[in-house]
Amino acid sequence: MSAAITVDHVTKRYRLYHERNQSVKAAIMRGRRARYDEFLALDDVSFEIREGIAFGLIGENGSGKSTMLKCMARILRTDAGSITTRGKLSALLELGAGFHPELSGRENVYLNGAILGLSRREIDQRFDAIVDFSGIEQFIDAPVKNYSSGMYVRLGFAVAINVDPEILLIDEVLAVGDQEFQNKCTDKIASMRREGRTIVVVSHALPSVRALCDEVALLEHGHLIRTGPAEDVIDHYLTEILSIDPAELGIPRRATGEIHLDGVEIIGADGRPRPEPTIGDAVTLRFHFTARERVVEPVFGMSFTSSDGVLVTGCNTMTSGIRMVVEPGPGHLDLEIPRLLVAPGRYHITGTVYDREHTTPIHEVGDLHAFHVAEGTLRTSGITSLGGTWRADA
Ligand SMILES: Nc1ncnc2c1ncn2[C@@H]1O[C@H](COP(=O)(O)OP(=O)(O)O)[C@@H](O)[C@H]1O
Ligand SMILES: [Mg+2]
Structure with a gap:
């Protein structure tokens, strides 16, 4: 099976600039060189995501999951290495990413659709389905700057899934919505997976990652610790890194197989x-x-x-x-x-x-x-027998 996404020796650094509020004079005195520290958010990470599977990215806060997703979506450029994707990609990244605050929900649907490569007619055809899925019809003509975070997510997800992507990237944002909407999204993701689309999710909800994902990659401080079948990687993460008994999270322990x-x-x-x-x-x-x-x-x-x-x-x-x-x-x-x-x-x-x-x-x-x-001479009712013998003393 071919790969939908190939992550090949990817390194990503962030620059942390100092002296933001320095005077113009000091800046001129120092010349054009800005002073900064580099922070290695992804360090030589390689893995493959096979076409048609659901893939999870897990790891503690700051381990580089969102950075990896943004590199896949080409919102960030890698400093070294490359990411190859095959197929139309749609992403639901950070809250409100891709939305223009001054524009209405309706205008943002068109803007986002256009960014994802749909023509106006194609968006027209999908518009009702998008608004319907989002459940925020009554606010669709209000500027999105007035939206709550839940409304952003509803509209963002509705757009991301309705543009017919072959690869869908979803960052943790879904945790923002209410339970009912989360369930609706989970169902939709599962059905997209059944249709053979490739799904990549970042999530903290390990039981749902385990239920949804075929394979998982575990990141720690920008390093890829492990990748493989979801249950292997999640169990490793829980027991070896978090020292948690999977059973505490309602995840059945996995048989060891000796x-x-x-x-x-x-x-x-x-x-x-x-x-x-x-x-x-x-x-x-x-x-x-x-x-x-x-x-x-x-x-x-x-x-x-x-x-x-x-x-x-x-x-x-x-x-x-x-x-x-x-x-x-x-x-x-x-x-x-x-x-x-x-x-x-x-x-x-x-x-x-x-x-x-x-x-x-x-x-x-x-x-x-x-x-x-089989039936024998011993008669019983129910499901068991006491094996007793009747004896009359007469
Ligand atoms: N724009 C940025 N500038 C500087 N550092 C950043 C930036 N974005 C993320 N980082 C840092 O990179 C690391 C990885 O972040 P991120 O990919 O968001 O992790 P995760 O999604 O796993 O929580 C963190 O230490 C974070 O503080
Ligand atoms: Mg993140």
Whole structure:
């Protein structure tokens, strides 16, 4: 797949000028040289954004995210390196960027459309859709200098998405709008992504970056720390840089994968496979797995769920006090069940392996195995049986 945006060894410096209020005489005395410090906002950054993906830029405040987006949009020139973009690009950058304060909303729509390369007729055709999406119809003929920040964002976003861009760049601005408008924008971004457009977003809302983005780049002090699949990069950022447990943000921890659960084999009392046991049978559930490396004291767990989704029971090796070391390669673990006391019907087995603290998943499979329990002489109602025997003393 080809790249929509190629960032090739990009360096961007800002000049911080001193002595702004110096006298004319002092300026003349010093000659034409202005005194300034250089601040390196982006330092030799390279990465690629594949066509049609949603790409996130994350990093702490001041890490260079907005600078990178402005370089992509060609609002800033890079000092070294280059950025190549393929396809029509539209950007929603800082609040109010691209809007002329004295002009009305309507005039700004035309101005922005023209900047993005649309003819007057093309804007005419899209005008209603733009105003409609923005939801600020009643203010469309008022000068935008009187707009609230939320109104700026509404109109800015409505223009940016309605000019039919192949690449859409969005800086954090969306966080300004109200929740309802944010949801509308998120839906729109998701649908543009489904249409195969390339989306680049800068956001602080990590759960939504994770939900929306396929890939993410992490910047720190102008350096590219990491780029790759969204969940990898976000987890790295949270755990290694912010020292936050992703679960605190409602982001499920990602399985680490040292052990892979391969499947479950049901074995009867005679030691032979018994794929469809009968209620009351003695069976062994053999969990087959493959370990990529040596794992000390992993916690294996399983649960039974009936076909209508009811959790019947669950157990794990930790509560049973089992400590084991798994060596690399294939292996198995047995759960011996003296009497299979679940009602006849279909069941799903969920399999899990966690680390020794039982906090980080190694592998989890919601539907590791499905099997049927056949009817036998033991009768029960409900989903389980106590396995009891009636005895009358007479
Ligand atoms: N116009 C500018 N002049 C000088 N320094 C700037 C300018 N714009 C941004 N910076 C500095 O560059 C760094 C990166 O800024 P920015 O790209 O806005 O970061 P982010 O969007 O990740 O918060 C910050 O330290 C910021 O203060
Ligand atoms: Mg920024």
